Amino acid sequence: MILNRSRVLRALIAGAASLAVGMVSALPAGADPGGGADGPTATARARVAADVLMSSYEPVKAWFPSSWWNSAVALQTVGDYMQRTGDRRYLPQLDNTFENDKGVFPAGYLSGDPLLGNFTSRAIDDSEWWGLTWVQAYDLTKNPKYLDMAVTIARYVEGYWDDTCGGGVWWDGERTYKNAVTNGLWIRLTAELHNRIPGDRHWLGRAQQGWNWFTGSGLINADGLVNDGLNTGTCKSNNETVWTYNQGLAIGAGLELWRATHNPQLLTTVRRLADAAIGAKGLAPNGILTESCEAPGKSCDDNQKQFKGIFLRYWMDLTDTTHDARYTAFQDRQAATVWDNRDAAGRLGLRWAGGSSNVFDWRTQASALSALIADVPARPPVRSLSATMSPAQPVVMASSATATTVKLTARIQATAPAGQRITADVRATAPAGWTVTPSRATVTLRPKGNAVPAQTAVELEVAIPAGTADGRYPVTVTAKSGPLLAFSTRADILVARTVDFDTGTAAELPWLWDAGGSQSNGVQNRFADGNAYFVYRFPFPSGTTSASATLTLDNEYVVEVSGDGQQWTTVGRETEHAHDGQNKAARTFDLTPHLGPDKAAYVRISDSFPEEGWGGRLYHLSATYTG
Structure with missing residues (x-):
């Protein structure tokens, strides 16, 4: 079983990495490389990043090791990806998590806290993250069990609202702190429930009550930025760090409540929050969203690694709702810089602007994936073509006396309406003196829509001459189908003697x-x-x-x-x-x-x-x- 899982993980990561290398050249004629990617390219980039993220999903415990609330956000992000692109390959993993993790668990098994069942615990915000995840699953499948679970979670959280500081939900079961994240989540969750339950008045009332308290609590400072929480003794803002996810959640909460009420004052407040986020005193120095813990000499913990993706999730909602060109331009820039600063394995880093001190793991992958999802058109293209290489980073410890061969697999993927065929010309090139066999092939794919891309494979053998110096060498594969679909991918072969x-x-x-x-x-x-x-x-x-x-x-x-x-x-x-x-x-x-x-x-x-x-x-x- 270990060997089979290993092959799956390597195929996903290798394919993603090679697709990453090739994506830059996939723009069709006339596309603007400085703005948002064209639809097929943006969709393929998001697919690459989602595949890399899901290669870290652990199916036995049904989560991403070893973080409980982070796993909820990662799965919700995968749900966003599926909803945005039409890809449905990861629905089984969502349901696997639902069925396996809804029970009672002792402290340390999935969370540092005991889990009380139905995805609840003493960490009230953790419970709310899972509530939003199951609303997303309901939106994808219309299976009522997911919406019922979200309602169950909301009822649990509702018990932690009281009149201390005039209202608000407590952050923890011990009722020690009222903060922005727990209440931003509360408004968004209750408004989402109202917008999905016919005839509801209860959850709408809770969402409106939560919004009125939030906007009047002092959490939003004079600059339009959201501070972390309230001092319990004074019930005044503690003026602590403006984290990107608090700003994003406030925007998302206002948008979902606006959909429920169409109160124009809500959009006015949302725009103020958005303008503050990208303004001179905001969260995006040099135009790139940046967490305060990314400053030189600092480091972000495992929670903070995921904050920016939450911001982009709700920023996508903002651009979809307002169609404001300024907001769209900011969104496009985040996606572009995330993509340009991916690492050699197709992974996406904490620092979206890049740099030698960047950090890569599944949390940073999930976070940056949200930026790529936001770049996908609301109505994604049906036809697409991509190519990947496996392995994407093979190692050759070559002999100085004899030639060495490496076997690669070029995987060609396509989507198109059922009944259409995509025939692609596949060409492979290598450094001077190297040979690739075959150097050219033709493949035909018969897709059946976007839900599961059709794929085929071309097996390649690369001959590396004796005496090749140490270094990285590209082998490039380009697939073309007609005048509009073209894609290049690359494997970087590492020749090393040490x-x-x-x-x-x-x-x-x-x-x-x-x-x-x-x-x-x-x-x-x-x-x-x-x-x-x-x-x-x-x-x-x-x-x-x-x-x-x-x-x-x-x-x-x-x-x-x-x-x-x-x-x-x-x-x-x-x-x-x-x-x-x-x-x-x-x-x-x-x-x-x-x-x-x-x-x-x-x-x-x-x-x-x-x-x-x-x-x-x-x-x-x-x-x-x-x-």
């Missing part, structure tokens, strides 16, 4: 064979808690006679080695309860007895005490070989 990288960097990615549910919270920090693991593959040259790997790691690790990625031998294990890096050391393991017939070696790291949450953490890896 293995030496820090985890959490771009240099790690070509060697990372299977992320296996592991996480990386920055440079020199990849870890595997519980049942998670991560695997590296080292394709040593054919003449290799010995090899070893040195791993700097700590905590409760297990190190296993394999020659085929299937049969594993344990070569290192922490048998004590080691926490907080107390056993950090560089440890060397002999790979020679475990080399496969092709001289490849696989190294897998996991958790020796999976119940504790202090799994193996790797900082640095190097490998050497002789022969």
Whole structure:
């Protein structure tokens, strides 16, 4: 089962990365590269990012490891993607989460808090995030069980509204804090329920009451920006950080309530909030949405990584509702910079403007995906064509004496109305002196709409000359169908004779064979808690006679080695309860007895005490070989 899951993850990530490389050249004649992407391109970009995000979905616990409310937002974002593009491939994962996670769970299983059932807990805002997720699922499927769950959650949250500070919902079960996020969520959720339940008056009344309290509470400061919360003793704004998601939720709350009432004053307030967000004192220095924790010398925690995507989710609602050119231009710019600053594996980073200190994980992927979804037209194109390469970042540890071959797969995808055929001319090119076989092919696809793209594959063999210098080399595939559909993709082949990288960097990615549910919270920090693991593959040259790997790691690790990625031998294990890096050391393991017939070696790291949450953490890896 591990091998099959590994293949699925690698195919998704590799395809996404290669599609990412090719997307820039996919603009048709006459498209404006400085504005929003054309419809087919924007749709394909969002599809790429959604596939990369969903490669991190863990189907057993039915979430994204290891964050509860973040998983709700990520799944809601995937719902946005499906609703916006017509793609319906991830409906089973939404339902898997609904059915598997609606029960009662102890603290630490899915959340730091005990889960009380029906996606509720002492964290009132966490409960509301799940409520919005199930409204989104209802919108996609019209299955009443999702809307019923959202109502159940809203009834639970309603019990935490009281007259302290004149009203408002408490942030936590202990009733210690009234803040912007919990109440922005409350207004949006109750207004969404009203707009979906025929004849409702109750939830409309709660939404109006919540909006009146929110706008009169002092949470919106003199600059039109939303501060974090109220001082409990004085019931006045604490003037703390203006987080992007609070601003976005306030905009989204006002918009949904406006749809319920058509009160023009609501849109006036929403526009004030929006103008403040992109104004001189706002949240977008140099025109790019930026969280305050992204400033030099600071870092964003796992919660803050997802804030900007929430802002863009409701900004998309703003542009759809107002059609204001200023708001659309801002939206287009966010999508463009997110796309331009993706990493080599097609992942989207925390810092949308890019930079060497960028951070990439599934949370940043989910956040930035919202910017790409916003760029998709409200009525997406039916016809599209894309090409991907797998693997997108193959590694060749080439011999100096003989040529080396690499096998790649070019996957061609298309959407079109049922009954239409798309015939594409596929051409492959490589660096001078290299050969690709075949260099040209013709494929025919028979799509049946947007819900599931049709696809076919062209198998390629790339010959790399002996003595090729170390470096990255592109192999490009272009697919064309008629005058309007054209797409280019690229695999970056890494030719390397040394293995030496820090985890959490771009240099790690070509060697990372299977992320296996592991996480990386920055440079020199990849870890595997519980049942998670991560695997590296080292394709040593054919003449290799010995090899070893040195791993700097700590905590409760297990190190296993394999020659085929299937049969594993344990070569290192922490048998004590080691926490907080107390056993950090560089440890060397002999790979020679475990080399496969092709001289490849696989190294897998996991958790020796999976119940504790202090799994193996790797900082640095190097490998050497002789022969």
